[in-house]
Amino acid sequence: MRLLTDYMLSSNIKGVTNGFPLRLEVEKSVEKEVDFNADFLKNMFPKIEWKALVDAFRSMGYTELPNEAESPMLDSKEFLKKFHHALLQLHLEEGALICPETGRRFPVSKGIPNMLLHEDEVFDEVYQIESQF
Amino acid sequence: MIKPVFRVIIPNNNRFPKLIPPSFSEEKDTSKCRPDQHQHCASHGSHQLASRFCVRSDSLMIFDVTRAGRCCYRPWKVFSSPIIVVDSVSHWRAFSTMTNVQVDCASKLPTIASDGDSQMQQSVQLNEEQTRSSLSVKSTPDIEQKYVHRVYDAIAPHFSSTRFAKWPKVATFLNSLPSGSLVLDAGCGNGKYLGLNPDCFFVGCDISAPLISICAGRGQEVMVADAVNLPYRTGFGDAAISIAVLHHLSTESRRKKAIDELVRVVRKGGLVLITVWAVEQEDRSLLTKWTPLPHMYVEEWIGPSSPHVRSPSTFLLESIPETENSCGDCLKDFVELSKERLTDTHLTSQREDGSVGSRDGNNIKNQQEYFVPWHLPYHRAEVSGASACALANGLAKKDDKKGAVVYNRYYHVFIEGELERLVSGIDNAVIVDQFFDKSNWCIILEKT
Numbered sequence: 001m002r003l004l005t006d007y008m009l010s011s012n013i014k015g016v017t018n019g020f021p022l023r024l025e026v027e028k029s030v031e032k033e034v035d036f037n038a039d040f041l042k043n044m045f046p047k048i049e050w051k052a053l054v055d056a057f058r059s060m061g062y063t064e065l066p067n068e069a070e071s072p073m074l075d076s077k078e079f080l081k082k083f084h085h086a087l088l089q090l091h092l093e094e095g096a097l098i099c100p101e102t103g104r105r106f107p108v109s110k111g112i113p114n115m116l117l118h119e120d121e122v123f124d125e126v127y128q129i130e131s132q133f
Numbered sequence: 134m135i136k137p138v139f140r141v142i143i144p145n146n147n148r149f150p151k152l153i154p155p156s157f158s159e160e161k162d163t164s165k166c167r168p169d170q171h172q173h174c175a176s177h178g179s180h181q182l183a184s185r186f187c188v189r190s191d192s193l194m195i196f197d198v199t200r201a202g203r204c205c206y207r208p209w210k211v212f213s214s215p216i217i218v219v220d221s222v223s224h225w226r227a228f229s230t231m232t233n234v235q236v237d238c239a240s241k242l243p244t245i246a247s248d249g250d251s252q253m254q255q256s257v258q259l260n261e262e263q264t265r266s267s268l269s270v271k272s273t274p275d276i277e278q279k280y281v282h283r284v285y286d287a288i289a290p291h292f293s294s295t296r297f298a299k300w301p302k303v304a305t306f307l308n309s310l311p312s313g314s315l316v317l318d319a320g321c322g323n324g325k326y327l328g329l330n331p332d333c334f335f336v337g338c339d340i341s342a343p344l345i346s347i348c349a350g351r352g353q354e355v356m357v358a359d360a361v362n363l364p365y366r367t368g369f370g371d372a373a374i375s376i377a378v379l380h381h382l383s384t385e386s387r388r389k390k391a392i393d394e395l396v397r398v399v400r401k402g403g404l405v406l407i408t409v410w411a412v413e414q415e416d417r418s419l420l421t422k423w424t425p426l427p428h429m430y431v432e433e434w435i436g437p438s439s440p441h442v443r444s445p446s447t448f449l450l451e452s453i454p455e456t457e458n459s460c461g462d463c464l465k466d467f468v469e470l471s472k473e474r475l476t477d478t479h480l481t482s483q484r485e486d487g488s489v490g491s492r493d494g495n496n497i498k499n500q501q502e503y504f505v506p507w508h509l510p511y512h513r514a515e516v517s518g519a520s521a522c523a524l525a526n527g528l529a530k531k532d533d534k535k536g537a538v539v540y541n542r543y544y545h546v547f548i549e550g551e552l553e554r555l556v557s558g559i560d561n562a563v564i565v566d567q568f569f570d571k572s573n574w575c576i577i578l579e580k581t
Contacts, residue, residue: 005336005354008315008369012362020366032352039313040334047369047400088334112349113356115364116340122271122362 001092001113003056007048009113011099011106013121021052022097022106024059029095034088041083042074057086270390271362274383279528280504280543281381282340285322287519287529288509288540289343293323302570303376304329306406306577314371317398319360319391320378324348327355333371338363360391365398372404377573380409380544388545389555396562396580405562405578409547412501414572424541426502501548504541514538552576 011019050069057065064082073079096105097113104121107114273282285292303326310316312332321327321337322344328335338358339345348355358364360378373395382388395405414420509529514520520538523529529540552574553567559578566577 001356002354004334005356008336008366009356009364010366012364035331037313037332037334039311039332040315041313043311043313043371044315110346110349112342112345114342115338115356115358117271117359117362119272 001108001111002088003053003060003090003092004044004087005113006056006092006097007053009097009115011097011101011104013099013102013104013117016099016101018101019099021056021100023100024056024092025096025098025105026059026061026092027094028092029060030091030093031085031089032091034084036081036084038080041080041087044087045069045071045074045083053087057090060086060090060092062086062090270384270386271359273359273361274387276383276543277381280541283519283523283528284507284540284542285341286343287514287523288507289323289341289347291509291513292507293344293347296323296325299325299329300376300408300571302568302575303374303406303408306374306404307333307372310372310404315369317363317365317370317373317395319358319363319373319375319395319398320381321345321348321353321355322376324351324353324355326374326376327351327353336370361387361394362390363394363398367397368400368403370399370403372406373399374405375407377408377410379407380546381542383543383545385555389558392555393559396559396578399580401580403580404565405580406575407552407578408570408573408575409552410544411569411572411574412546412548413569414546416572422506423544424504424506425500426504499548501546503544503546505544507540507542508532508535508537509540510537512536547574549574 006022006024007020009020009022011022013019051067054065054067057063062085065086069079069083074083091111092108093111095108097108098105307316307326307330310330310333314330314333316330316333316335318324318326318335318337321339322341324337324344324347326335327337327348335354337345337348337353337355338360339348339355340357340359342357345355345357356364360375361382375391375395379388379391382391392405392407395407399405509520514537520529523540524531524538529538531537532539549569553564553576556562556564556576556578562578562580564576565579566575568575
């Protein structure tokens with residue numbers, strides 16, 4: 001699981017008001033190469049709260065990126081490469097994602113997070129649908 | 134004019150069912166709402182009940198009352214209390230296994246006093262033309278567990294080996310997305326479409342762990358998740374696709390919720406492509422290989438020992454006073470009532486224009502619920518494991534002539550206009566295209 005994915009996930013356990021970002025519990029991480037796509041990085045940058053991402057990078061042991069980042073930095077190829085590496089090439093293979101409110105662990109095994117909720121965690125929204133008879 | 138809603142609530146922890154009078158529907162427990170869903174918890178308008186509200190699920194389970202569109206809140210002459218029509222087969226099963234009855238006093242919800250009958254009669258006003266029904270959405274119904282999830286888990290490698298052809302319409306959609314888009318594939322199966330556009334970044338999810346493993350083996354970014362409850366933040370994706378997924382959801386509310394989720398997870402201006410199997414199959418001979426559902430569905434879920442109930446669409450639940458001992462009696466009454474009710478009720482189905490038509494086993498035109506077989510060749514079925522289990526449980530059968538284990542997959546195939554109707558209630562998305570292609574109904578939405 002890449003850090004980008006971690007960043008876009010949210011805990012949707014019932015009662016949780018702020019389910020992101022999910023904290024990383026790293027048991028095993030690997031690096032996997034991904035094709036570089038500057039368009040994608042520039043598209044993602046504004047969607048990201050940099051501080052939260054930096055925390056994730058650090059928990060994976062990557063310290064090459066600054067604590068703060070502004071969009072002009074996207075013009076720098078060097079910055080983009082580091083951003084690319086941290087966002088897309090660092091993989092969590094084994095570990096867990098932790099809900100920031102409840103501490104509930106969503107396990108990550110062989111790089112695959114399991115985000116399924118248990119029955120008692122499901123937020124039972126009531127949907128009303130008009131029907132005619 | 135306020136249209137009160139009367140619904141039956143059954144706690145999801147096998148506690149005693151109770152009726153919630155309409156006044157409750159005006160309360161909301163917004164602390165339990167996710168902030169990005171807060172709009173769904175808006176207080177009710179003065180002239181109509183809001184379309185959604187939040188309830189605490191630790192003491193509730195809601196019966197699905199629109200199984201076939203036959204919902205009524207109609208006083209029943211035999212009993213003095215109003216009767217609610219319910220038809221959620223999956224929840225019926227839970228109800229029928231209740232043995233220890235506990236009265237739930239912990240809930241904040243108003244409960245009905247033992248003389249609640251009079252309260253109910255006063256507060257319920259029936260609207261003969263229309264009613265609203267409340268549905269539990271996120272708990273997976275039994276029929277999907279058994280005839281979708283477990284089947285795909287068992288057939289995953291074989292299924293994946295047959296899923297390689299890229300559907301041109303989907304490919305066109307994906308290739309038309311701007312370079313650098315983040316695309317979310319909800320119900321990605323074997324990941325056929327992940328990475329189709331090399332300029333986009335794809336994230337897939339599916340409820341089947343074996344299928345997801347296959348995707349991961351190809352280096353795709355995937356996770357195990359539920360399409361009815363996507364674990365993504367709101368508005369993060371640039372596009373979302375749902376290819377041949379929604380027809381595996383067994384209630385209209387779940388299908389609608391899944392669509393809502395697809396819209397939720399894309400940004401403003403983001404696109405959503407949905408495709409589903411159509412009733413109007415181009416190859417009509419296919420339908421003869423499918424098992425139309427009412428009888429089989431009901432028998433499967435009620436079980437051989439229960440009284441035979443003809444239609445999943447006309448279950449009835451009497452209002453139940455809150456006493457400890459009456460569970461068994463209620464169950465009996467439930468069953469008796471169902472039998473009585475059914476002698477003069479036809480199987481019904483709801484057409485997209487809202488009219489109700491009768492549906493019998495022979496009327497294929499209105500038939501939308503099916504079991505569709507999957508033949509898993511013996512040499513692909515493992516010696517021990519899922520297939521052996523499925524055979525033992527009766528969920529799969531052997532076909533020696535074809536040398537295959539035959540699984541049934543549950544489908545709700547869509548009728549013309551149904552997708553459009555489902556999305557019509559979504560206020561933050563518009564339809565930008567809809568079409569019929571290769572026996573599938575397809576729709577493209579844009580989030581506004």
